[in-house]
Amino acid sequence: MSVGFSLRRLRALFLKETVQILRDPSTFLIAFLLPLILLILFGYGINLDSGKTRIGLVVQDDSQAALSLATTFRNNRWFDVRTARSIEQLKPLIVNDKIRGIIVIPQDFGKKTEKGETAPIQIITDGSLPNTADFIAAYAEGLRATWAADRAITRGHPELVAKAMPVQLDTRVWFNPSLTSRYFLIPGSIAIVMTMIGTLLTALVVAREWERGTMEAMMATPMQMTEFIASKILPYFTLGLGSMVLCTVLAVMVFGVPLRGSLFALFLIAATYLLPALGLGLFISSATKNQFAASQIALMTGFLPTLLLSGFLFEIPSMPKPIQWLTVIVPARYLVPPLQTVFAAGDIWSLILPNVGIMLLFGIGFFLLSFLTTRRSLD
């Protein structure tokens, strides 16, 4: 090569890339519309901690105790109750997704309660939605136990309380006392957006240069490959951070998600993650040199693992072993915990730094790979 790295050429390439980004509607789509859609959907759509679940209630006993318990089920913040005379009446409703469970207060409920025996109620759940089924069972039982304890106290039988409620679980949730799921989903959607920008968009724009023949013309100028690669990284790095900022501002301002950590930590984490994301994008594009293939591979190696295997929606320890091993090589796996921590908990460096370190290593690895595959040659 006759001349070395030139900042002037880098600046020119950088400006060119910026103009192209500004003119391309698909960049806009990914960098601004996608975060918006994700935030709205994740902010509102996916939350298990929400409103009332519709259930059916069958009261087969007309004792005072049964009616009192039935009232407890009707008036609480978890259930929206529809009363019926028999289980048979409610069965079509449960098949038809109109209700998710049935609570049956049996015939001898009042009698047994009066005698001081345990009077079990029957909880029927819609097993086709296992999580909802568990919630209904847990909350219905909780309501019943509370009712029994209250009754024991008001009746002046405090010794029965222990029997009615053997051990109470006093649950406190750190970082997110109201258990609002958008608190952890929104950091997760930042991960998705940065992956899409870092990996997918970068893979596409580099593949486009190969496809349209502009790469060929550029390679015949004194341009250095390092300049070219740097000119691709810088704008998308900036765009990725910009999109992260947009997500954060929306999350904090619109969705009221707390940001307990420092902005410095947030930027450090996001910036480090963009390295492996961009590196992967560059590697894919120089290996395929074709937009369609690049987009599909970016989807399979970037987007899907980030969505499924990063632990943001689905718990990694719950997965089968081979898939748990697979998650070790998913860079986003090391992004999601520190990101969630910075939002919900604060700057817990003992958690942040190891993850940042691993992401850095991945970044270096992918960059080495893409430098090895991007050669100044059409062969």
Add this chain to the structure above:
Amino acid sequence: MERLIALIVKEFWAMVRDAKMRIVLIGLPVMQLLIFAFAVTLEVKNADIAIYDQSDGHYSSEIINRIAGSPYFRGIVRLNSYDEVRDAINRQRVIAALVIDSDFDAKRQRGTPTTVNLLLDGRRSNSAQILASYLQDIVTKAGMPVTMADREVTPGSIRRNWFNPNLSYYWFDLPCLLVLVVSVSSLAVTAQSVAREREMGTFDQLLVSPLRLPELLIGKMIPPMAISFLHGTIFLIVAQVIFGVPFTGSLLLFYLSLLIYMLALIGIGMFISAISKTQQQAFLGAFMAIVPLVVLSGFANPVENMPEWLQLLTYLDPARYFMEISLGLFLKAMPLSQVLERLWPLLLISIATLGTATWLFRARME
């Protein structure tokens, strides 16, 4: 008729012979089947929990033993101070910590109400919450005769899970994944089909042939339809044979619903194809369509848990109806009348999307 058949045959060959399309057709579904089916579970298993037992008595040990014996928990980390507990949660070594007060056993012995403290990591609130309900179950049963300690029975209630007695998550996941897989592959194929011909210059060639627009559209619809039937059937078999998910409803109804669902989805794909100039745009368009389609379907979260206004939006999502039908036919032997209740909105959506796509094609022929 010859024209239509020729077009359909060509579409099939084009799909099968193109290496890139094979990625979409085979790579994506295989990946979805393998990784989704195993990874995509909202069940929480093998969680790590910290225990700070200040009581260290008979009752507290019983609770700990029960936790250790539960499949939901993998590692139990014994800690000896609040600081350690804080650190373990902060660093996400554990997702939850159970703190048992020093007077726990004494109180139990006296028969006074006792409390166990549970600290959860709110950064992962969903999983933490699910774990909390498991733990509630465990501590409630502590102190009861072991024979009564199975999941069906709690002291005050008898629980029965209809349609899925053991609450297997696969029984829920696979019928839903079926919907996702047929949606993703058919949408991708449809959205690409016309955009690809536009980019390669063969679209003009089609338009100057005597093929009429309806023929053209039908020809473009059949292959994604066939793919979805193939993928659907494979999933139907795999779900039953490998994952043991029962199929209790009518197969006929299943395929009828799949057909109508596909019409709606292909309409969306055609719409994207019609407005895209390049494959790139078609790809991004399909991607942008799939995200809300899936999120609003009720897969990750039951529709009834969404806020009102979002629930209204789900009525526009064809995947919502088909997911209910799929779960219903797999597990609940959903009867004809109830399937029809979900089919007519689906039919309306298909007419709307296909109609718009056709109109757009006519308008954009120029």
Add this chain to the structure above:
Amino acid sequence: MAPGNALPATGTTAVPAAIATSVCKSFGGLRALDKVDISIEPGRMTGLVGPDGAGKTTLIRILAGLMKADAGDIHVLGGAPGDDLENLGYMPQRFGLYEDLSVIQNLTLYADMRRLEGAERQESFERLLHFTDLTPFRDRLAGNLSGGMKQKLGLACALIKTPKLLLLDEPGVGVDPISRRELWSMVSGLTHQGIGVLWSTAYLDEAEKCDTVYLLNEGQLLYSGKPDGLNATVEGRTLRLSGFSGRSRPLLIRALDSDTVMDGTLQGRAIHLLMAPDKGPDDLDFLDAGQKTKIEIVPPHFEDGFIARLGGGPKGTSELAERYRTVPQDRDYAIEARKLTKRFGSFTASDAIEFKIPPGRIFGLLGPNGAGKSTTFKMLCGLLTPTEGTGSVAGYDLMTARADARAQLGYMAQKFSLYGELSVKQNLNFFAGAYGLKTAAARAAIASVVEVFELGDRLKVDAGTLPLGFKQRLALACAVLHQPPVLFLDEPTSGVDPVTRREFWMHINGLVEKGVTVLVTTHFMEEAEYCDEITLVYRAKQIATGTPDDLKALSAKLSGLADPTMEDAFIALINEHDRQEAEGPGSKAA
């Protein structure tokens, strides 16, 4: 004008700007270059000529340092290829422009790449913009420029810092004759500054104007030297027949079928023949062309020499036409355009285009890029709805019976729009079905074209991987499976070698004799010569209509040229139109 034998202006001894010997390069098992020697002298135009797939692009990329040769001794600007990129100008086939950047942004980018700064940079921009006439378009996006303008901008980017060696890869492809001629004079002007230019092209008329020519075919160097050196080999064997009685096409077919004639083309009402070795004007009695036939020896063209080197063109009789049905001549006009107008918003793309084509004729639509000929063409084949006016194809009105009209036409487009990922056989099956052929008929039709076009041993091959010549045959085969009475050809032979082009026109000539009507658009003036009638479209309007001879005669009057070629006529007529426009309204085109 060609620079002739102008001496290098640098005054240095003529050390070649690039010299390569015995260059070899294979892709897979395919030999792309086989022991090719080339030398590019400073201050000279060096032509690299050959059909698509001959290895031109590979050779240029090797010289630019973008590919490594497998073997060979290569020196570029005194070093290895790729060493001195500062002094290399390179324009790849697709010009290397960023379509989403403006003209000036493209120039700025390339200037920065070459670190051209300050006053020197301003001076260079001014000079190049002026030189390429792009000054008014400096802020237009490169993607919105016409083909000719893109090509000039590509050249300007390659010239941003005056190089010592300029490599141009097919700068003339898909560009109209005016732009091509302008580009040529720009580049040949540069040679006076001592730049060594390598100009690769499939247009043999361009090769003729080079100082030195390298003729490549299938990776092998067939000829190198001065262009007239190749012409000398056929000196005295090129004849012009005129004044004969009867139709020209059957006469040409008869001539080509004989062993006495190696090659022949139509030139309006005249015929240009290349005789076999040792044959001359006296050996043409067998043609029986009539008493008034005038046979004269004319100076050979480069193409004559090229064809002779390849062993002559195809025979005259088209097997395809022999098997074609005779199209009944039951109406006066096979294609009619009546005041066809298309407006996109406020922009008029074609304005009241009007012509009638009797059955069994070839009609040519000519015009510069962006003039409106494609729009007209698309309206007639039903791809666009006219804003005003109407037309008909084989008696079917375009407005009311589009699908019927479409069933009557065969269509073959510029890029040979076949399904690349389908096999040859699957493509044929599809097109047979798409035109509604029943199973038995389809099988027969396919068997017939497979035999005629010798596709038999390639039936299972992906159409996308066929050599260009075969793609072109397959495209024609697909277009005529249903034996349509009307054929629409959109730049049907762009990029193919002269022999394949001859073969193509042999089939078309044969089909026309069977009564098929052909509408063709082209940039190749040689193809225009095959037309019975031509209309020249410029700035959305028809500026001249007539037989090739009429147009040439008209242009002879306008330009004063004694024996104008079709290209001269094209340029003269457009210049005349521009002149009248400039003079203002009142004067009308001839």
